[in-house]
Amino acid sequence: MQAYNSELFLTTSEVADLLQVHPSTVKRWCDGEGLSASKTEGGHRRIYLLSALEFAGERGIETYLDPFMPFESHVWLAVRSAVGAHDFGKVRSLAMGWLLRGYPGRITALFREMGSRPDLPFELLCDLGVQSFMADVGEAWAQGRLRTGEEHMASQAVMEALVHLSPGSPMTPEARPVAIVGATEGNRHQVGSMCVRVLLELEGWKVFYPGGDTPAEDFAALQRERGGELVCVSVSSTATAAHLRRTVRILGEFYAVEHPYDLVFGGRGLDEGWTPGGDLPFRRTHSFPSLSPFIRWVRENRDRWEGKAASPRSTVGAGSSHEGGMR
Ligand code: B12
Structure with missing residues (x-):
């Protein structure tokens, strides 16, 4: 049974985002069309995640959480911390658990989902999410908790997510840069x-x-x-x-x-x-x-x-560029 967790009571906009509808539609559903909601002291609606998902299921509305059953709540919380606070702790522990239990496909699906979010910059997903999960994998391998084959599967699962996230390169020969x-x-x-x-x-x-x-x-x-x-x-x-x-x-x-x-x-x-x-x-x-x-x-x-300005050689630009001899 899911332990009580107030974070799993969603606002109407969060439900709207999850079900890909307008917030006013969610409000209408709450007001007499069968989506059960409670109200905060301030009078705002709160909808339990699993009630929203059940309601969506009855109406044939698909959500990104469906493939993660029975981990929908965990995934929702993990994605929310990653997107909202750039905190990937929950993502890392979920992904490691799936790797240990033999569900690498879920790792791919989770990274694909996060990578398709316009509100999570892709570079942050890689620098904070992918990098730290793979560092955990390396650590677990070094401690003997993962076999080499499982480490390979983790790399493969992440690579597959990245392949899916690639928009592909422009096909035309003249495409630049x-x-x-x-x-x-x-x-x-x-x-x-x-x-x-x-x-x-x-x-x-x-x-x-x-x-x-x-x-x-x-x-x-x-x-x-x-x-x-x-x-x-x-x-x-x-x-x-x-x-x-x-x-x-x-x-x-x-x-x-x-x-x-x-x-x-x-x-x-x-x-x-x-x-x-x-x-x-x-x-x-x-x-x-x-x-x-x-x-x-x-x-x-x-x-x-x-501008394709083919400037001749110059050693340095701004930032972390380099001058000085080789070591
Ligand atoms: C998976 C893995 C492997 C897999 C790789 C599979 C694959 N298809 O890629 C396999 C099993 C093949 C492997 C082999 C080895 N590995 Co290895 N591996 C790892 C592991 C666990 C994860 C690497 C990874 O995928 N990270 C995820 C990516 C996203 O992170 P990243 O590569 O760092 O990239 C980020 C940044 O560096 C940066 N970045 C990377 N490239 C670029 C390029 C540009 C232009 C820019 C701007 C930024 C940028 O952006 C990324 C996002 O932040 C790491 C552990 C760790 N802590 O990283 C060890 C690790 C990298 N491996 C290590 C070692 C030692 C090895 C082996 C020598 C082990 C051995 N004894 O056989 C061999 C070497 C094989 C070889 N010839 O290369 C060491 C490296 C130590 C060192 N300082 O050099 C690490 C750090 C493990 C450790 N702690 O000892 N490994």
Whole structure:
């Protein structure tokens, strides 16, 4: 039985949002059309979540909570904290529980639902929700609570949600701006770069995504062939300074001034003090630990890419860009 929880008594607007109708329709339903509601001291209607869902079921109205039965209340509370307070604690524990009990499909469904919310910025979902859930997965694996296969299933469940959330890249050859996004050679971690891909696509970019373990030469070749204005290299982990230096060197060797681009390194695997170097050929070089500062920078510079101003080499832009020699 569901324990009493006042948070599960919804306002008319919350029910309207859940059932995808106008709040005045919910009020009408409460006033004599069978949707039971109580009133607060101030005279506002409150509707028990499960009553609203039962009412919806009787009328054939589908809600995003239906596939989560019998966890509707938990999911509703989890999504509400994530969207309203950017608190993903409940999401993380629900998703971990499902992973341990063998319901990875629910993890996909939950991340898909949150990712389709216009009131939850996608970059925050990735930086706070996806990243922390996957960190929990890594921790559980390290403690022996999850098998390697279950860790893989978690990555797969999240990847599937991200694939669904991708609006796809524009098909036309002339669509701009163009980005190349992937993870460095030897790096099999794909979720971070996939987050970058979907985020840029949501911003209207055409993205070429070779995924994890992409040789530096191939980033360079793709950029040249597809006219990329931005090359994003994910350094989620396992990269050493020597490894990153090599990537920068190879990209530098292949760089053609007549096809200028900005180079971005990103991910929590970047050493705090790591700098890509001083005298670099790229138009600009930046590194960002997470998506939120990255997408701010992308938006601030959008005009430049849309105007396709092929400015010659310059080492740095604003923010967390880099100067100084390689370590
Ligand atoms: C799942 C996972 C795997 C899976 C990956 C499967 C897949 N399809 O991706 C598998 C099992 C393959 C794997 C293997 C290994 N893993 Co692993 N893995 C993880 C785990 C649990 C989750 C990673 C993840 O998906 N995170 C979710 C994403 C969203 O987070 P993210 O990658 O950090 O991306 C975010 C930011 O970094 C940033 N970002 C990322 N890329 C970019 C790019 C740009 C341009 C920008 C702007 C931002 C950005 O935005 C994202 C959103 O915030 C982490 C644990 C952890 N704490 O992260 C360990 C972890 C990353 N793995 C680790 C290790 C050591 C390994 C192995 C070496 C283990 C081994 N001994 O075999 C191998 C290496 C394999 C290889 N050659 O790459 C270490 C890395 C330590 C380090 N400092 O380098 C971690 C941190 C675990 C740990 N605590 O030790 N792993």
